[in-house]
Amino acid sequence: MTATQEQMEERRRQVAVFDGDVDRARSGYFVGEGWHAILDDLVRDFAEIEGLGFLSAHEKFGSLRVSYLYPGDRTDEVEGIVKHAADRALVLCWYCGQPGRLKQERWWRVRCDKHWSAE
Numbered sequence: 001m002t003a004t005q006e007q008m009e010e011r012r013r014q015v016a017v018f019d020g021d022v023d024r025a026r027s028g029y030f031v032g033e034g035w036h037a038i039l040d041d042l043v044r045d046f047a048e049i050e051g052l053g054f055l056s057a058h059e060k061f062g063s064l065r066v067s068y069l070y071p072g073d074r075t076d077e078v079e080g081i082v083k084h085a086a087d088r089a090l091v092l093c094w095y096c097g098q099p100g101r102l103k104q105e106r107w108w109r110v111r112c113d114k115h116w117s118a119e
Ligand SMILES: [Zn+2]
Pocket: 093, 094, 095, 096, 097, 098, 111, 112, 113, 114, 115
């Protein structure tokens, strides 16, 4: 690894949340408030697995995407937690967390009826 890559890795380890501290994790939630409860649960689930650190969450094509650090071998379990969160996000409004639908209107998003009509 080059010095720069090592510095980037070190930086990622510093910002990653390993202990379920959702207040700290929230600075990495780049999604609407409607999805924050889903991510809080994910961050707490992550804390159950040794060495697993939450980095950030984004929306892509309407779906929840999660970045994390994990050097261990329980990858299936980690992917299971991420998939569970992404499945929940597909049916909850990005803005308010009420039941919503994934639809394409210019681009893919998940919104409840109220927030679909508001956009
Ligand atoms: Zn809504």
